[in-house]
Amino acid sequence: MFKILKYSFYDLMRSRWSYVYFAFYLALGFVLLFLNNDINKAIITLLNIIIVLTPLIGTIFGVMYFYNSKEFTELLLAQPIKRSTIFIGQYLGISISLTLSLVLGLGIPFLMYGLFKSSAIFDFGLLLVVGSFLNFIFVALAFNVALSNVNKIKGFGYAILMWLFLAVIYDGAFLISLIVFNEYPLDKYSLFATMFNPIDLSRILILLKLDISALLGYTGAVFKKFFGTNFGLFVSLFVMVLWVIFPVWRINRKLRKKDF
Amino acid sequence: MIKINNLHKKFGKLVVLDGLDLEINSGGIFAILGPNGSGKTTLIKSILGMVIPNAGDIKINEQSVLKKWEYRNQINYLPQIANFPVNLSVKELISMVKNLRPKKANDTDLIKLFSLEPFLDKKLGNLSGGTKQKVNLVLTFMFDSELIILDEPTTGLDPIALIHLKELIQKEKSKGKTILITSHIMSFVEEVAGEIVFLLDGEIYFKGSIVDLKKQTNQVDLEHAIANLIAKENV
Numbered sequence: 001m002f003k004i005l006k007y008s009f010y011d012l013m014r015s016r017w018s019y020v021y022f023a024f025y026l027a028l029g030f031v032l033l034f035l036n037n038d039i040n041k042a043i044i045t046l047l048n049i050i051i052v053l054t055p056l057i058g059t060i061f062g063v064m065y066f067y068n069s070k071e072f073t074e075l076l077l078a079q080p081i082k083r084s085t086i087f088i089g090q091y092l093g094i095s096i097s098l099t100l101s102l103v104l105g106l107g108i109p110f111l112m113y114g115l116f117k118s119s120a121i122f123d124f125g126l127l128l129v130v131g132s133f134l135n136f137i138f139v140a141l142a143f144n145v146a147l148s149n150v151n152k153i154k155g156f157g158y159a160i161l162m163w164l165f166l167a168v169i170y171d172g173a174f175l176i177s178l179i180v181f182n183e184y185p186l187d188k189y190s191l192f193a194t195m196f197n198p199i200d201l202s203r204i205l206i207l208l209k210l211d212i213s214a215l216l217g218y219t220g221a222v223f224k225k226f227f228g229t230n231f232g233l234f235v236s237l238f239v240m241v242l243w244v245i246f247p248v249w250r251i252n253r254k255l256r257k258k259d260f
Numbered sequence: 261m262i263k264i265n266n267l268h269k270k271f272g273k274l275v276v277l278d279g280l281d282l283e284i285n286s287g288g289i290f291a292i293l294g295p296n297g298s299g300k301t302t303l304i305k306s307i308l309g310m311v312i313p314n315a316g317d318i319k320i321n322e323q324s325v326l327k328k329w330e331y332r333n334q335i336n337y338l339p340q341i342a343n344f345p346v347n348l349s350v351k352e353l354i355s356m357v358k359n360l361r362p363k364k365a366n367d368t369d370l371i372k373l374f375s376l377e378p379f380l381d382k383k384l385g386n387l388s389g390g391t392k393q394k395v396n397l398v399l400t401f402m403f404d405s406e407l408i409i410l411d412e413p414t415t416g417l418d419p420i421a422l423i424h425l426k427e428l429i430q431k432e433k434s435k436g437k438t439i440l441i442t443s444h445i446m447s448f449v450e451e452v453a454g455e456i457v458f459l460l461d462g463e464i465y466f467k468g469s470i471v472d473l474k475k476q477t478n479q480v481d482l483e484h485a486i487a488n489l490i491a492k493e494n495v
Contacts, residue, residue: 071345
């Protein structure tokens with residue numbers, strides 16, 4: 001698996017997009033820090049960007065890589081390598097290279113600004129952890145969509161739709177449901193509804209850590225009341241891990257029946 | 261060597277292989293022929309495990325190969341269309357494939373044979389179709405395996421490369437290898453193949469030597485004999 005991972009990783013590192021992505025985060029980090037002039041404020045702004053953008057980039061990269069490396073994959077399939085090894089290797093290759101762009105791109109400006117002297121280092125660390133989780137989750141989801149659709153355009157469309165749903169529509173539908181059913185007790189419902197969306201979950205995870213009640217929103221407040229800060233952090237991190245495991249498991253399952 | 265039992269494969273509603281039985285003995289060159297869409301590539305890909313059959317069994321050396329992968333170390337496969345990752349150079353691709361197989365590779369002689377030295381550092385995306393096919397041939401023939409599967413090996417090759425290819429095939433045959441070839445170039449088939457397997461409607465329609473086929477169809481050349489087989493079915 002390491003060989004496949006290595007080749008996928010090199011392949012991506014060689015393509016311009018990894019650098020564009022890296023440069024984007026680098027620029028974003030610098031601009032935010034020098035405009036806000038305050039690490040804590042920069043982290044909150046960054047949170048809002050990371051939570052929408054990393055899933056989008058992960059989705060697009062995942063789908064694009066899957067369809068573009070069709071030939072490479074077929075070449076590998078004729079070699080004495082297990083199917084799941086090939087795809088998990090590729091999956092890790094993309095996820096790791098994206099995560100590297102994120103961590104280095106944001107890490108460099110924050111380090112230069114004096115992150116180690118600030119108390120915000122743990123908040124920032126958590127932000128990177130959440131961003132990395134989102135990368136791994138959405139690349140896996142994108143692979144799922146691509147595996148189920150032979151047609152490239154269709155696969156791309158569904159993947160973007162999935163991102164749009166989780167990033168925007170889900171929240172809207174959730175809010176509407178809260179308004180419509182506001183005569184009922186909604187604590188547990190909203191708690192579970194959050195767990196089913198990795199983007200919402202990441203937002204709460206960071207906000208719990210930052211402890212900004214004003215930004216927590218309804219679900220965040222429920223979350224905090226229900227779990228407390230530390231246990232809440234633990235539970236949401238655990239659910240994030242499940243969000244990685246389940247799509248990867250489905251990739252493996254789907255592969256067993258797939259024709260190439 | 262290869263024993264295929266009651267193989268079924270459907271793509272959606274399209275039935276491609278319909279209870280195919282085939283036995284191929286060790287050693288010799290077998291041409292798998294049939295009209296377009298008769299299931300040649302599906303059959304080959306089933307043997308390689310790239311296509312998962314709906315029913316039936318494939319055995320290589322008395323061992324079922326379905327859901328397995330280690331056996332592929334004993335197969336060299338030349339895919340139909342030489343599509344490679346465009347970002348890699350020829351050298352990198354060759355070393356990558358060598359790296360992925362736990363086997364000794366003999367690539368230098370083959371690179372020389374097909375005069376690929378000037379292309380070694382070029383990106384695969386910039387190569388012509390014929391040159392890509394030569395790279396494809398190097399990747400296929402550089403390992404020493406019992407079974408060699410060639411899907412349309414002549415595509416895009418110039419006459420010199422074609423002569424080299426025929427020599428390579430004969431050399432492997434003399435070592436006692438089993439070689440499966442699909443091709444639509446009948447003169448090529450007639451020249452290299454010892455036995456013919458003719459696929460039609462997802463089943464084996466004819467299996468035997470070229471001489472038998474000509475006798476059975478009352479034709480003097482292979483091209484007409486095959487055309488005769490296809491036409492008979494359509495009447």
